[in-house]
Amino acid sequence: MSDPFPAGAALTCSARGCRAPARWELRWNNPRLHDPDRRKVWLACADHRASLGDFLDARGFLREVDPVTGSPTLDS
Numbered sequence: 012m013s014d015p016f017p018a019g020a021a022l023t024c025s026a027r028g029c030r031a032p033a034r035w036e037l038r039w040n041n042p043r044l045h046d047p048d049r050r051k052v053w054l055a056c057a058d059h060r061a062s063l064g065d066f067l068d069a070r071g072f073l074r075e076v077d078p079v080t081g082s083p084t085l086d087s
Contacts, residue, residue, distance in 0.1 A: 025053040025059075033055060033079050034060070034079055035060045035076055036079055037052065037053045037054075037076050038051070038073075038075040038076070039072040041070075042071070060076070
């Protein structure tokens with residue numbers, strides 16, 4: 012999969028009104044609209060990782076959660 016974010020771009024959380032740096036990529040797809048291998052990406056800061064993930068998971072859309080390259084991991 013290619014990197015969906017331009018090199019050097021400031022990556023911010025996708026939560027409404029949040030401008031915090033993104034730490035997580037929440038990869039998802041809507042199976043009614045997207046091919047099974049297609050992934051859309053929401054970015055999340057540490058504070059919004061759970062709420063954005065819960066929103067997607069409740070709808071059956073969440074596929075993977077990965078750290079943004081160069082960001083802290085779960086142990087940090």
